[in-house]
Amino acid sequence: MNNIGEEFKLRVHSNRWGHYDNYTLKKTENGWLVITMKIHGAESDKHGSPGIESAFGGESISYPNDLGYFLSDIWDASETKSKEEVQSYFDALGEWISTTERTKPNFGALHI
Numbered sequence: 725m726n727n728i729g730e731e732f733k734l735r736v737h738s739n740r741w742g743h744y745d746n747y748t749l750k751k752t753e754n755g756w757l758v759i760t761m762k763i764h765g766a767e768s769d770k771h772g773s774p775g776i777e778s779a780f781g782g783e784s785i786s787y788p789n790d791l792g793y794f795l796s797d798i799w800d801a802s803e804t805k806s807k808e809e810v811q812s813y814f815d816a817l818g819e820w821i822s823t824t825e826r827t828k829p830n831f832g833a834l835h836i
Contacts, residue, residue, distance in 0.1 A: 725753060725803065726802060726803050726804065726805075727751050727802040727803070727805075727807060727810060728751055728752065728753060729750065729751065729752075730750070730751050730802075730807050730810075731748050731749070731750045731751075731759075732748070732749050732750075732751070732807075732810060732811055732814045733746055733747070733748060733811065733814060734746070734747040734748070734749055734814050734817065734818050734821075735747075735815070735818040735822075736780075736785060736787075736818050736821045736822055736825065737821075737822035737825050737826055738783055738784075738785060738825065739784075739825055739826065739828070739830075740783060740784050740785075741783075744822070745760075745761075745783065747759070747760055747776075747779060748760070749772070749776075749795075749814070750765075751799065751802055752767070754769065754770070755767070755768050755769040755770045755771075755772070755799065756768045756769075756770070756772055756775065756776075756795065756799070757775070758772065758775030758776055758778075758779055760779045762779075762782060763775065763778065763779055763782075766778060766779070770795065770796040770799040770800075771792030771793065771795055771796050772791070772792055772795040773792060776791065776792075776795065785821070785825055786824050786825050786828045787821045787824055787825070788820065788821065788824055791817075791821065794817055795817075798810060798813045798814065798817070801813065
């Protein structure tokens with residue numbers, strides 16, 4: 725198994741805090757270990773579940789519904805790709821998540 729134990733950075737914009745946050749996904753034999761400032765290691769499957777949902781949910785980060793499939797595809801690709809190539813996939817994924825987060829509607833100002 726290639727890249728087991730390697731850590732990859734997922735940089736995601738947070739509307740709540742107004743800046744980018746860094747998430748670490750460490751490849752394990754069965755999936756990912758999700759590490760954040762608040763989560764010191766959530767064992768997750770190849771789809772990032774339940775760690776990524778917990779991490780993003782705790783910070784109110786909106787993300788694409790099919791994110792887990794992409795995380796699984798990255799896990800599979802990491803079997804044959806270099807660490808640098810895998811990191812580039814996470815960079816693209818982070819921008820996609822950030823676009824979703826930045827473009828979500830903000831209805832907080834409405835007094836319904």
